Amino acid sequence: MEPHAGTTATPQEIVGILPAAGYATRLHSAGLVGSKELVEVDGRSTLEHAIARLRLGGATDVRVVTRPEKGDVVIRALAAGATVIEGRPPTAAASVALGVADLTEDQVVLIDFPDMVWEPEDGFRPVLAALVGPASGPDVSFGCFEVDEPERGDVVELDGSGRVVGIEVKPSNPRSNLVWGCAATTVGVLDGLAGFEHVGDLFTAHLPRLHLVGRRLPGRLLDIGTPEALASLETREQAHLPSPEHRERSRPPGGN
Numbered sequence: 001m002e003p004h005a006g007t008t009a010t011p012q013e014i015v016g017i018l019p020a021a022g023y024a025t026r027l028h029s030a031g032l033v034g035s036k037e038l039v040e041v042d043g044r045s046t047l048e049h050a051i052a053r054l055r056l057g058g059a060t061d062v063r064v065v066t067r068p069e070k071g072d073v074v075i076r077a078l079a080a081g082a083t084v085i086e087g088r089p090p091t092a093a094a095s096v097a098l099g100v101a102d103l104t105e106d107q108v109v110l111i112d113f114p115d116m117v118w119e120p121e122d123g124f125r126p127v128l129a130a131l132v133g134p135a136s137g138p139d140v141s142f143g144c145f146e147v148d149e150p151e152r153g154d155v156v157e158l159d160g161s162g163r164v165v166g167i168e169v170k171p172s173n174p175r176s177n178l179v180w181g182c183a184a185t186t187v188g189v190l191d192g193l194a195g196f197e198h199v200g201d202l203f204t205a206h207l208p209r210l211h212l213v214g215r216r217l218p219g220r221l222l223d224i225g226t227p228e229a230l231a232s233l234e235t236r237e238q239a240h241l242p243s244p245e246h247r248e249r250s251r252p253p254g255g256n
Helices: 025-029 046-056 071-079 092-099 124-132 199-205 227-232 244-250
Strands: 014-019 061-066 083-086 108-111 116-118 140-146 154-158 164-169 178-186 212-216 221-223
Touching (some): 046 116, 046 124, 092 199, 116 178, 124 178, 140 154, 178 212
Parallel strands (some): 014 061
16 A cells, blocks of 8 residues: 555645545446546546646645556556555545545645546635635635536535535535535544545534635536436547557556
8 A cells, every 4th residue: 555656745745635446337337448537538538637636736746546456547647647556445535545644634635536627727726725825724625616416516505705514415405506526624634534435424524623615616527427427528529438449558467
């Protein structure tokens, strides 16, 4: 579970975390070949979009947490200059927990998801500024987006000051069309995260004691993590699925 590349971050650095250890079983049954993180949107894989967003947000160490058998993700992440941390975490929340396991409690981390594309690409900047700018800042700062199908994500409710007053993970009857797509926080806030299924479950469980804020970002959020979302892309030219030949070329020696 040691990083492939990069160094352990100091408290002055900002670390970006991308959980990419999922099996994407539903997407493969819907025709996806290869890892979902390598679906191409606007000429780049969703993984590369996420790495670029984290770097623009100030992350000097971008960590991709994935399984050893996802050789295509490992190769693409290393080629993009990211640190790869291998393991078999059972959930997205456990993946993030693994990615921050060697960091100090006061370390600032940016959390993003490699099966999402969102705009503006520098949207982490106002999200991070909300966390570290005030003398007594919040525990977590979210980047929030208005979407057509909020029930697929983590729905947030904001008051007039931008404070989060409600958060629900994939609700059947969402009370808002606003979802969070990225977050800035410190490692100490994430204590106990590995015991949850979704990252948002931790924030929901501890909402009464946490100070959460949301910053509305003006661009689109495209989530290709479900068969319905993948099918909703307008054309194959907008989302080029990796071919079987590409997957074989990407497989490392001895990979599964």
